[in-house]
Amino acid sequence: MYRIGVDLGGTNIAVGLVNDDMKIQVKKSLPTGATRPAEEIVADIATLCRMVCDEAGISLSDVAGIGIASPGIANHDDGVVEYANNLPFRKLPIAKMLSELTGVEKVKIENDANAAAWGEAVAGAAKGTKNSVMITLGTGVGGGIIIDNKVYSGFNYAGGELGHIVIEVDGAPCSCGRKGCWEAYSSATALIRMTQEKIDECRATGRSTIMTDQPKVSGRTACDAMRAGDAAGKEVYDKYIKYLASGLATIINIFQPEVISLGGGVSNEGQSLIDSLLPIVRAEQYGGGVVPLTDIRIATLGNDAGIIGAAMLN
């Protein structure tokens, strides 16, 4: 049986043909052209669905269902994107539109971060669990909640915004308008900001750091410097880990999921990231020494989590 997963982003539309082993067999993409009318974007999604089938030598009638991972508020009961910040979608009945364009009866939708969490839950780091949470540490901090083998997004489909829990009242400004959101401390963007602040401080005080040797500050600058024995780099890394660990302990105190999976650019640090986080998380969370504890793992599906999760909505 084949399923199609659509990962609709502000920049690109990626569509994958997913087989019974929950692997992507063919993947194609096109630029989103986010300023175009919604109808044109949906038409391109349909074209990509045809393209992946053609390449696999099957027809759309062989596809059991299509899933769309969309930005914004995705009403997964009605198949309507209520709103998306970076796309011209307002109450867009995207499931019905794509079903008509492709002839595939079953088209499901989900918010992109939720779809990625579902992908990790069925085929990735949280496979085999009933309750898991995925945190994506990228430009922002995304969250997806799986409860009882289902995506949980609240009665209005707008829940799971785990990056927008305030961890510091009146703290750093967040892109959402609040101050002190977890995202403003634990995204790759925040790590870069903290790194730049430390570099500026070192320059102003004449303190030595190899971080000033880099032509451009990235999310890896502080980690790389720390590994090379740079004290200022370690200070940035420790500060970042402290905030990230605090948010993770909070997520555990709320959800006590079997697994939290960490995705996004920062998760490329791999097991050393987990090793840095665990002692702080374990000290701050509930349940230690009494009940089994949440496992924190690096997500395994990478950029394919959205496609696989969307496909597996069917």
Place this chain on the structure above:
Amino acid sequence: MYRIGVDLGGTNIAVGLVNDDMKIQVKKSLPTGATRPAEEIVADIATLCRMVCDEAGISLSDVAGIGIASPGIANHDDGVVEYANNLPFRKLPIAKMLSELTGVEKVKIENDANAAAWGEAVAGAAKGTKNSVMITLGTGVGGGIIIDNKVYSGFNYAGGELGHIVIEVDGAPCSCGRKGCWEAYSSATALIRMTQEKIDECRATGRSTIMTDQPKVSGRTACDAMRAGDAAGKEVYDKYIKYLASGLATIINIFQPEVISLGGGVSNEGQSLIDSLLPIVRAEQYGGGVVPLTDIRIATLGNDAGIIGAAMLN
């Protein structure tokens, strides 16, 4: 049909006979004697179950089921209290014990805050909803999460600790050992602390406030002073509301429940509390102007929420 609800606290055991209308028909209580062996405490629960039946002129065989709201980590699948901080309970198979003592086959258990949330969900402020959250603003800040008409407490039954989400990294010390928990800013205890701090500040600076006229500082001191036009009282109240609203916006961004109900001593402020909170919560939460919004309500069952919620586990 009759059900029995047991609200087991560190100070008292309260047992109620609950009728088909989800009202308590008879209620009896005994001191917990929390330092006694667990067996004696459970025996007293059984005695109270018999007493409420006797008073109603029924027998225990007429009871469809018993529910116990217990402090600590309550494994609602196995009927075992894994751990309770203020009672001598370690892996106590309390459901089986009470079933044997009473002859009532069905005995269910739940954590006390979760049971109260369930009570409000089935018979109180969140009646008729599938997804709701209850926050209890008392000595601490308790939380209970209802998802899809079931209590959610994670894979190890230790979740829903909504008072122990950090809203200020390195902030005020919390009874749980973390720093900056919501409980340390939004409990009645925290409100009293903030009030005392403001009184001390007024005394030290010679600033006038009617809050110094009170013989004893309570959770109402600042509110009462504010209503009487006292500026220092208003400062305390506004600060308290700001932290409480921040946590509520966070809960909404995570869960987007149909209803959040507020219980505990602070909720006696009633609708004026909600009116103070709403403008801040609405400005900080996701979904405004796009989807239906979470209703914030005062809990309606008061101290009976635990008994009714426990009874209605059956």
